[in-house]
Amino acid sequence: MVHLVVVSVTTVIFGIASLLLISRARNRLSDGSIRKYMDNFAICLAFIVIFSVWQTTRSIFGININVEGLGTYPEYIFIVLAYLAFIVASYRVLKISEEFGFKENGREIEKIIRQNPQKKKKR
Numbered sequence: 001m002v003h004l005v006v007v008s009v010t011t012v013i014f015g016i017a018s019l020l021l022i023s024r025a026r027n028r029l030s031d032g033s034i035r036k037y038m039d040n041f042a043i044c045l046a047f048i049v050i051f052s053v054w055q056t057t058r059s060i061f062g063i064n065i066n067v068e069g070l071g072t073y074p075e076y077i078f079i080v081l082a083y084l085a086f087i088v089a090s091y092r093v094l095k096i097s098e099e100f101g102f103k104e105n106g107r108e109i110e111k112i113i114r115q116n117p118q119k120k121k122k123r
Contacts, residue, residue, distance in 0.1 A: 015049035047082035
C-alpha cells in the first residue's frame, strides 16, 4: 500500500511539473497553430493529472465512491475526456503538418541534388 501511494504521489508531482513547463513554453510562443496545439496538449495532460490526483486521493484515504453501482468508474470520465482532447490535439498536428510540411519540396530538392552530384561534393 505504501509503495502504491509513493508511486501515485510521484506521478501527480511529475504531472503538475509537466503542466507548469507547458505553461511556461506556451507563454513564450506567439499566437498561431503551435500555441493552439500546446493548449490542446495541456488540456489532455490536465485531464490525466486530475485522474492521477483522484486515484491518489482514493488510495491515501481509502475512499470508495459508488455511483449507482459503478464503483470505481467515475474517475475514468477524466481518461475519456483526455482521449477526446488527444483526438483534437492530433487533428491540430495534422493541420500543423499541412501548414509547415515540406515533404513535396524535400523530394524536389533531393531530385536536384541527385542530378548535380558535383555541387553536393563541393560542400
